[in-house]
Amino acid sequence: MLYQDTVESEVLVHKPWFIAAMFAVVLAVFLMVNLTGTTFGELMRPVIGAPMQSGIYGRVAIAFVIAVMFCVNIVLIGFAPLKAQIGIVWIELLALFFSFFKAFNLSMPFIWENLPYLITQGVVTTIYVSAVSLICASLIAIIAAIAKLSSNGFAYAIANFYTSFFRGLPLLMQIYLIYLGLPQLGIVIDAVPSGILALSLCVGAYMTEIFRAGIQSIDRGQWEASRSMGFGFGLTMRRIILPQALPVIIPPMGNTFISMLKDSSLVSVLGVWELTFLARTLGQPTFHHMEMLITASLIYWIMSACLEVGQSRLERHFGRSKVR
Amino acid sequence: MTAINISQPEGGLDGGSPSGIGNVLHVQPLSSQESFSQQQVPMSADKIIEATNVSKWYGTFRALTDVNLTVRKGERIVICGPSGSGKSTLIRCFNRLEAHQEGEITVNGIRLHNKMRNVTEVRKNVGMVFQHFNLFPHMTVLMNCMAGPMWIKDVPEAEAKKTALKFLKRVRIPEQANKYPVQLSGGQQQRVAIARSLCMEPAVMLFDEPTSALDPEMVSEVLETMTSLARDGMTMVCVTHEMGFARAVADRVIFMDLGRIVEEGKPNDFFTNPQHDRTKLFLSQILRH
Numbered sequence: 001m002l003y004q005d006t007v008e009s010e011v012l013v014h015k016p017w018f019i020a021a022m023f024a025v026v027l028a029v030f031l032m033v034n035l036t037g038t039t040f041g042e043l044m045r046p047v048i049g050a051p052m053q054s055g056i057y058g059r060v061a062i063a064f065v066i067a068v069m070f071c072v073n074i075v076l077i078g079f080a081p082l083k084a085q086i087g088i089v090w091i092e093l094l095a096l097f098f099s100f101f102k103a104f105n106l107s108m109p110f111i112w113e114n115l116p117y118l119i120t121q122g123v124v125t126t127i128y129v130s131a132v133s134l135i136c137a138s139l140i141a142i143i144a145a146i147a148k149l150s151s152n153g154f155a156y157a158i159a160n161f162y163t164s165f166f167r168g169l170p171l172l173m174q175i176y177l178i179y180l181g182l183p184q185l186g187i188v189i190d191a192v193p194s195g196i197l198a199l200s201l202c203v204g205a206y207m208t209e210i211f212r213a214g215i216q217s218i219d220r221g222q223w224e225a226s227r228s229m230g231f232g233f234g235l236t237m238r239r240i241i242l243p244q245a246l247p248v249i250i251p252p253m254g255n256t257f258i259s260m261l262k263d264s265s266l267v268s269v270l271g272v273w274e275l276t277f278l279a280r281t282l283g284q285p286t287f288h289h290m291e292m293l294i295t296a297s298l299i300y301w302i303m304s305a306c307l308e309v310g311q312s313r314l315e316r317h318f319g320r321s322k323v324r
Numbered sequence: 325m326t327a328i329n330i331s332q333p334e335g336g337l338d339g340g341s342p343s344g345i346g347n348v349l350h351v352q353p354l355s356s357q358e359s360f361s362q363q364q365v366p367m368s369a370d371k372i373i374e375a376t377n378v379s380k381w382y383g384t385f386r387a388l389t390d391v392n393l394t395v396r397k398g399e400r401i402v403i404c405g406p407s408g409s410g411k412s413t414l415i416r417c418f419n420r421l422e423a424h425q426e427g428e429i430t431v432n433g434i435r436l437h438n439k440m441r442n443v444t445e446v447r448k449n450v451g452m453v454f455q456h457f458n459l460f461p462h463m464t465v466l467m468n469c470m471a472g473p474m475w476i477k478d479v480p481e482a483e484a485k486k487t488a489l490k491f492l493k494r495v496r497i498p499e500q501a502n503k504y505p506v507q508l509s510g511g512q513q514q515r516v517a518i519a520r521s522l523c524m525e526p527a528v529m530l531f532d533e534p535t536s537a538l539d540p541e542m543v544s545e546v547l548e549t550m551t552s553l554a555r556d557g558m559t560m561v562c563v564t565h566e567m568g569f570a571r572a573v574a575d576r577v578i579f580m581d582l583g584r585i586v587e588e589g590k591p592n593d594f595f596t597n598p599q600h601d602r603t604k605l606f607l608s609q610i611l612r613h
Contacts, residue, residue, distance in 0.1 A: 225458035228419055229472045229524060230447035239475065243462045318462075320504075 013078040019071055026070045030063035040066075101294060110288050111295050118282065118292075122275035123299060129192065129274060130264045133199035134257055140204030145211035146237070159208065166205035172266050174198045179270050195267035203260045210252045214245035247318045254311035258304045265300075275299060369396040371430070372528045372559050373418055378427035380413060380583075387413045388424065389583045395528065400560045402570040402591075405580035406606060411563040414580070415530045418561065419443075419450040432527050448476060451521030455533040457513045459505040465492070465516050466501040472524045484523075491519040495549050511542030515549050522553075529553070531562040567610060571595060579603045 012018055035041055036058045041051035048054040048061050077088055147159035166174065175198040182189060189197065218241050226236040268277035275296050283292035373395040380388040388410050395401055403411045416422040417429060420436050420443050429436045432449045460468050469488035473479040479487070492498045495515035497508075505513055514534055521529060531550065535543045547569050554560055554573045564570065570577050570591055577594040579587045579602075587594070587603045598604050 219458075221454060221456055221458035222460065224421055225452075225454065225460070227421060228447055228450070228452035228454075229521075230444040230476045231472075232444065235475055239471070240460055244460075 011078050013074050019075060022074065023067050023071050026067040027063050030066050031059060034059060035062050035066075104290055104294070106291050106294065107288060110286070111291050114282050114292065115295065118275065118278055118295065118299070121273055122278040122296070123303070125192075125272060125274040126261070126264055127303070129196055129199065129267060129272070130257075130261045132196050133203060133260060133264070136196070136200035137203040137207055137260070140200060141207035141211050144204065144208040145215060148208065148212050149215060162201075163205045163208050166201050167209075169202075171198065171202050171263055172269065174202055175266055175269065191267075191270040191272045195264070195270055195272055199260060199264060199267070202263075203256060206256050207253065210249055210256065211245070214249035215241055217248050218244050243318070247315065250311060250314050250318065254307060257311075258307050261303055261307065262300055367396070369398060371395070372397055372399075372432060373561070374428075374430045375414075375417075376428050378414070378417065378424045378429055380410075380417065380422065380424045380426075387583050388417070390427070391583075391585055393578070393585065395559060395561055397527075397559055398557050400554045400558075400573055400575050401562065401578060402574040402576075403561065403563045403578045403580060404565060404567070404570065404606075404610075405586075409580040410583040411580050412532050413583075415452075415532060415561055415563055418528075418530055419447050419452055421452075444476070448524060449527040451524055451526035451529040453514070453517050453521055453529065453531045453534045455536050457505070457510075457517045457537075459513055459517055459520070461505050464502050464504055465497070465508070468505070468516060469520045469523045472520065476524070487523050488519070491522045492516070494522065494552075495519045509542060510538045511545045514538065514542075514546045518546075518549055518553070528559040528561065531560065531564065533563050533565070535564065535566055565610060567595070567607075579606065581606075 013022075036048075036051040036054060040062060041048075041054075041058070044058070044062055044065065045051060048058040051058055054061070073092075077085055080088060144159040144162060147155035148163070150156060169177075175195060178189065178198045179191065179194040182194070222240055222244065223236065226240045231240065264274065265276035268274055268280070271277070279292040279296035280289075283289045371394055373393070375391055375393045378388055378391040379386065391410075391414060393401075393414075403414065405411050413422055417424045417436075418431060423438065424436075431446050434446050436443070436446065459465075460471070463471065466485065466488055469491060470481070470484040473484045473487060474481060489498055489501065492501055495518055497512055497515055497519075500508055500512060500516070505516065508516065518529075518534075534550070535546050538546060543566070547566060550560070550562070550569065551573055562569075562574075572591075574591050576588055577591050578585055579594070579598075579600075581602050587598065587600050589599075594603075595607065598607055
């Protein structure tokens, strides 16, 4: 959280002018959109009669009701304590989101029928590919970061070339190059390992920069103190510098991991049976594209959310020495 | 800060004290420690640090010019001088945080040079206290003190903890052992830093302006800790502007300017009867307020 001022701030959503403005905007928006033919119009039937015949009166009534509901909702949330506010807003957004998908008329039986296979095959493969890449990428990144900070010309040049190359090429190209290009040199790699290799190298290149920035953010005095006590380079790095760099490194690292989890879908072009590949192939024969794609999206979201939770746990763990 | 009455230790100033000095003296009178003051370190004592004709350049700038200095076991040396005179650079050469280019430095019998494989042996025996404390912020005070012995000297954890608590008690903050450095005041942090160095049981302690970053009120608590260390016979090389401390504790005061040692002498002679004009100017500047 930002460092808050001690002066109590006024609640914006309880100011009459703000409520009025909010009301006007929502009313205007829903006057422009015709909702008489939707579920909401059906709900309003007791007031406006047959929705389709209600004409301009129906539209105004619907917009008015929505605007009132919206404003009351916001004002009420304004009274709640911070944690409750966060929870309520989250749940409301989620409900809106699902009601939006409900309009797609998805075939639920089809989803339930294919979900187990999507998880046992697709999710497992995705997690396997991502997790292995994650570990490899971290190892590559830390070595490359140290190389980039070293005074050794060879190490620096190699690391610099590596980050430049793998950050500069689209991940899709890297995957093709490794899977289709390496066999030209006589090295044949299976689809899954080449996918992992491409992901590790690409993500490792991004993470190199994150690690380098993190290590550089640590005060020189820490190096001097460690050195004056006789700590060697490895010990200083492992016990003094990295633990202090981690709080700086973790947020961007969480970012990279989440985006890598989703980038692992690119491996589907190699025919690896991971989540995206299965979602496409299972939906195709019966034209249930949307069902599978939405299900897969939700699964990706859940997996990312798990990573987010892990990230915030780690942040809390490494932030404990900052508490005054 | 109010003036503190200084009662000179035995054999102290013979009445020639400039009246303005009192203001910068933070050290309590040492009248109860007669045995401590001005005890001569015999010339036969082991040489802990020996620097001969040391020169150092930063690029084309010559930071040290032909510095000669011998520190014997049990000796307490204060180095002072205007900023940029090379005092910090000199003591940072003693544990090779900086490299010198010419001359020789021998610490505890080990010669420091460019190609040395293992500076650890030297650094293990040389404690250093920094101006900005440089405690490890991610570790508790206790862990800060235990880390060195455990990681470098392979001392078992229980023993390291005992030693750490002993030295934390020595600097009078055993109750803060489980806090993190940010939770402590500047003076407390600096005392932890001193305890951390002591835990390595060094042969010599280097102090690099240990009180310059502290509030006036906290200076005295750190100086008292250092004085009590000196009383126990610790070999010390101290870069400081605390002239009261120098006068009360030092065996020798060294004045540096432009990378050279301009003058050195016993504190009494140094303060009452400086030989060089540069020293006189410096002392008049620093003692004026």
